[in-house]
Amino acid sequence: MNNPLISIVVPVYNADKYLHQCVDSLINQTFTNIEIILVNDGSTDSSPAICQRYAKKDNRVIVINQKNGGLSHARNLGNDVARGKYLTYLDADDWLNVNTCELVYHLAEKKQMDLVMWQMIKEYENKTIIVDGPFGKDILFEDKEIKKLHLRIAGPIADQMHKPQLIDSFLSAWGKLYRLDIIKENDIKFVDTKIIGSEDILFNFQYFGSISNAYYLHKHLIHYRKDNLTSLTKTHGSTLFPRFLKLFSYLENEIKENNFSKDYQMALNNRVCISMMNIGLSEVSPRNKKSSWEKIKALNLYLSEPRYSKSYKTLSLKYFPFHWKLFYLFCKLQFGTGVFWMLKGMRLFIK
DSSP, rough: OOOOOOOEEEEEETTTTTTHHHHHHEEEEEOOOOOEEEEESOOOOHHHHHHHHHHHHOOOOEEEOOOOOOHHHHHHHHHHHSSSSSEEEEOOOOOEOOHHHHHHHHHHHTTTSSEEEEEEEOOOOOEEOOOOOOTOOEEEETTTTHHHHHHHHHOOOOOGGOGGTTTTTOHHEEEEEEHHHHHHTOOOOOOHHHHHSHHHHHHHHHTTOOOOOEEEEEEEEEEEEOOOOTSSGOOOOHHHHHEEEEHHHHHHHHHHHHHHHHOHHHHHHHHHHHHHHHHHHHHHHSOOOSOHHHHHHHHHHHHHHHHHHHHHOOOOOOTTHHHHHHHHHHHHHHHHHHHHHHHHHHHHTOO
């Protein structure tokens, strides 16, 4: 196909158990003018052979093989060879509704959108959960509204603090239709999660800062697998804390270099504070074999780190519901024991 309209980049690493469902959902799209870029990231299972079989079966499938370089490197490589007007990402253990490309392409064209976003369905081994996300209805973002959305990526402000667990609920790279020319013209690339903890946040901060409009489509089109125990989000990240500090440094540099308003610094400070939820949940994970005392000691160390200590001094508890207000009060007071026991309780409810 000489001129695909949508490029779909799928990083593949040891995903043979799930890969058929993922790629089948793409080759069977009702919108056929697509290219499917499977980036084999040094897989050691049968994933490379599966990719090659699809490439022989369907000429829209392109296979790129590389040594293991991680998710960010694989996505960047896919971006480099992509030829579509639009681009979207999909993880190799997830899948799309077969009408996804048709819906989002025609919406982007009709409304001349720089970005289209849609909602996910969480897929567990024995249950499916439809996720409402942060918006709850179709929304067009233009002018001041797109700037507010960009600010929200830096961090939440005011009543956005009411549900801190949703701070990044629309910031994944998947579940979005990007314009490839904007990515390439602004040289927007993913930075490895081993460096910054979350490649999607920085990528989207740069992309949202380069666009004039976006559309949130309140349809559940992507199936996000939560029963893959080998995925990054299911493993204990012992280096999450320093990587988050690096992410904050990258975001702060973006804010300063682009002379963004003081609201951005306030939002970033709030992001720093709220991130203790994810850092803490990683710390108290059963996969972390440290003793409870060692975990409490680590939490106290994190809370006393200058970047966190400084941010907590400016954190307002006004908009938090009671349980979050108590949790972040403990954080402000650097009371690691209280933070530890609240995190232990959270693990029962946050999935």
